[in-house]
Amino acid sequence: MKRADLTSCLALVVVTAVAGLAVYGLLPAYWVFLATAVVITAISLQGLGLVTGRAGMIALCQMSFAGVGAWTVGWLNVIEAPGGLPVWVVLGGLAAVPFGVAIGLPALRLRGINLAIVTLAFAAAFDVILATITFPGQTSFLSVARPDLFDSDEGYFVFALLFYLAVALGLSVLSRSRLGSAFLAIRHSERAAAALGVSIPLTKLSAFAISAFIAGLSGGLLAGYLGTLVSENFSMMQSLALFAVATMAGAQLAEGAIIGGMLVTLFPELLRRLGLPQDVGNVLFALGAVQALASGETMAETLRRNLASLTVKLGLPRFAPSAPVGTVLPPPRNRRDPAAAGPTLVIDRLGVRYGQVVALSNVSLSVPAGTVVGLIGPNGAGKSTFIDAVTGFLPAYEGSVRLEGRPLEGLPAHERARLGVRRTWQTTRIPPDLSVGAYLDLAAPGLSPEESAAVLTWIGCPSPDTLVQAVDAGTRRLLDVAGVVAARPAVVLLDEPAAGQSYDQALRLARRIAEIPRLFGSSVLLVEHDMDLVRGACSQITVCDFGQVIASGPPMRVLEEPVVKKAYLGIALEEDAA
Numbered sequence: 001m002k003r004a005d006l007t008s009c010l011a012l013v014v015v016t017a018v019a020g021l022a023v024y025g026l027l028p029a030y031w032v033f034l035a036t037a038v039v040i041t042a043i044s045l046q047g048l049g050l051v052t053g054r055a056g057m058i059a060l061c062q063m064s065f066a067g068v069g070a071w072t073v074g075w076l077n078v079i080e081a082p083g084g085l086p087v088w089v090v091l092g093g094l095a096a097v098p099f100g101v102a103i104g105l106p107a108l109r110l111r112g113i114n115l116a117i118v119t120l121a122f123a124a125a126f127d128v129i130l131a132t133i134t135f136p137g138q139t140s141f142l143s144v145a146r147p148d149l150f151d152s153d154e155g156y157f158v159f160a161l162l163f164y165l166a167v168a169l170g171l172s173v174l175s176r177s178r179l180g181s182a183f184l185a186i187r188h189s190e191r192a193a194a195a196l197g198v199s200i201p202l203t204k205l206s207a208f209a210i211s212a213f214i215a216g217l218s219g220g221l222l223a224g225y226l227g228t229l230v231s232e233n234f235s236m237m238q239s240l241a242l243f244a245v246a247t248m249a250g251a252q253l254a255e256g257a258i259i260g261g262m263l264v265t266l267f268p269e270l271l272r273r274l275g276l277p278q279d280v281g282n283v284l285f286a287l288g289a290v291q292a293l294a295s296g297e298t299m300a301e302t303l304r305r306n307l308a309s310l311t312v313k314l315g316l317p318r319f320a321p322s323a324p325v326g327t328v329l330p331p332p333r334n335r336r337d338p339a340a341a342g343p344t345l346v347i348d349r350l351g352v353r354y355g356q357v358v359a360l361s362n363v364s365l366s367v368p369a370g371t372v373v374g375l376i377g378p379n380g381a382g383k384s385t386f387i388d389a390v391t392g393f394l395p396a397y398e399g400s401v402r403l404e405g406r407p408l409e410g411l412p413a414h415e416r417a418r419l420g421v422r423r424t425w426q427t428t429r430i431p432p433d434l435s436v437g438a439y440l441d442l443a444a445p446g447l448s449p450e451e452s453a454a455v456l457t458w459i460g461c462p463s464p465d466t467l468v469q470a471v472d473a474g475t476r477r478l479l480d481v482a483g484v485v486a487a488r489p490a491v492v493l494l495d496e497p498a499a500g501q502s503y504d505q506a507l508r509l510a511r512r513i514a515e516i517p518r519l520f521g522s523s524v525l526l527v528e529h530d531m532d533l534v535r536g537a538c539s540q541i542t543v544c545d546f547g548q549v550i551a552s553g554p555p556m557r558v559l560e561e562p563v564v565k566k567a568y569l570g571i572a573l574e575e576d577a578a
């Protein structure tokens with residue numbers, strides 16, 4: 001585990017222990033009882049935050065997953081299964097996983113309102129089923145047996161808090177893993193995530209499965225908390241309210257889940273004491289969710305921002321570790337002998353149509369091993385379409401694409417990326433919530449901290465602990481390039497990497513791109529409008545116009561050809577004028 005992960009896990013343990021001790025030691029028994037409900041709700045909210053806040057999908061059936069966990073615990077209690085409540089709660093979580101995966105399956109095709117309707121329909125169906133079958137032990141008033149050590153209400157608070165801590169620690173570690181970064185990546189752009197080799201179906205299903213597991217745990221804990229359960233505890237309305245609170249509080253963060261748990265538990269208590277109807281709470285939660293979505297900041301994020309500025313004002317040391325400084329680039333990929341092995345990438349008679357528009361027709365091109373090849377052409381010539389087809393982002397095309405002799409037809413984008421075809425985009429699609437280092441881990445798993453730091457220094461990006469949202473647009477383009485080359489694929493396809501760069505930066509980038517084959521062992525296909533960059537980086541270029549190849553060869557010769565000058569008339573005149 002990295003030092004930064006260890007520090008944040010330790011901080012989580014200390015804060016939870018201090019807060020738990022304060023509640024346990026200072027509050028009267030009734031408030032400790034309420035605090036237990038806060039903690040149990042916070043556990044469920046953490047699971048919901050994973051799917052909604054992190055992975056960006058809508059799930060309106062969190063309490064149904066909790067109901068599965070609670071039902072399982074009730075049943076294990078009735079049959080007096082071995083292991084007692086701690087084991088039953090975990091089994092309750094596991095029982096909810098298949099339901100989570102089943103609900104995740106529509107998420108592979110549906111988004112937004114359609115996914116919301118599917119998850120809501122599941123919650124409604126679960127309502128009906130629960131009302132019919134009742135909870136085990138409900139009719140005979142058989143209470144769920146708590147462990148002896150945690151039998152009292154105060155003891156059960158500690159029991160629930162231990163589960164909260166375990167879930168928070170697990171999610172904290174997960175958020176720093178490649179899967180955690182993949183959740184953020186699919187929320188930001190599924191296409192860009194696939195281009196990094198992330199499997200979208202697997203990532204979405206993992207989010208739903210983990211979320212359902214956590215909800216199942218919370219349901220099982222609720223069974224032990226209340227003793228006996230009724231179907232209203234897990235109704236569709238409860239799921240809707242939980243979703244609103246998760247959106248408002250920012251349940252993807254541990255403190256957001258606790259804020260949400262306090263709102264869900266203590267607000268109804270306040271309304272009860274004021275003699276106001278409970279529905280007022282749900283209306284306010286909905287308004288709070290709208291406010292959070294409109295402002296783009298959840299309550300937990302506001303809290304973090306204020307705490308950070310307070311830390312700066314008080315001059316306290318921040319816990320962020322200093323970036324490791326290294327000079328060792330990752331070793332280049334094992335390069336095949338170019339003469340013996342043939343070209344890295346061969347495209348033969350590629351054709352693409354968008355309805356009646358012929359975007360590419362009979363385009364053939366090859367990228368020899370260890371070279372940088374340019375693909376240029378005026379706007380609308382078909383360059384991005386070419387990259388989309390090669391990297392697997394078009395549903396269909398004519399012709400063939402071969403990587404090191406292997407045909408890629410039929411393979412989806414993430415598999416092509418894993419095989420060694422990596423791309424960047426015309427506009428950067430890096431999730432802004434990630435740190436620079438986490439993005440590099442996502443794009444190129446397995447790099448050591450020293451190698452990450454060296455790649456970033458080489459391309460001219462800030463240190464790994466810098467947040468992407470604090471980085472300017474031009475530098476994010478460089479990070480795009482760093483991500484693809486650090487993975488050391490067979491070939492990288494760079495789509496206008498100099499967009500947003502100054503003239504000097506573009507020339508520097510040209511030198512870096514020319515170094516890619518030697519330093520990383522990857523061949524390069526460069527799409528670019530900046531002719532100085534093309535001249536500086538490429539050994540061969542192919543020129544397209546209206547979807548067809550009009551010239552190819554060494555840059556100096558090809559750029560002088562009349563047909564190319566004609567296609568580039570506007571640009572040629574600009575260059576002459578300059």
Ligand SMILES: Nc1ncnc2c1ncn2[C@@H]1O[C@H](COP(=O)(O)OP(=O)(O)OP(=O)(O)O)[C@@H](O)[C@H]1O
Pocket residue numbers: 354357358359377378379380381382383384385386
């Ligand atoms: N999704 C689409 N639907 C219909 N037509 C499209 C689509 N995408 C691109 N085209 C058309 O295909 C042709 C090639 O577009 P493409 O974006 O590949 O060109 P380009 O060379 O990358 O242009 P630029 O340099 O401006 O990025 C253009 O005529 C464009 O209008």
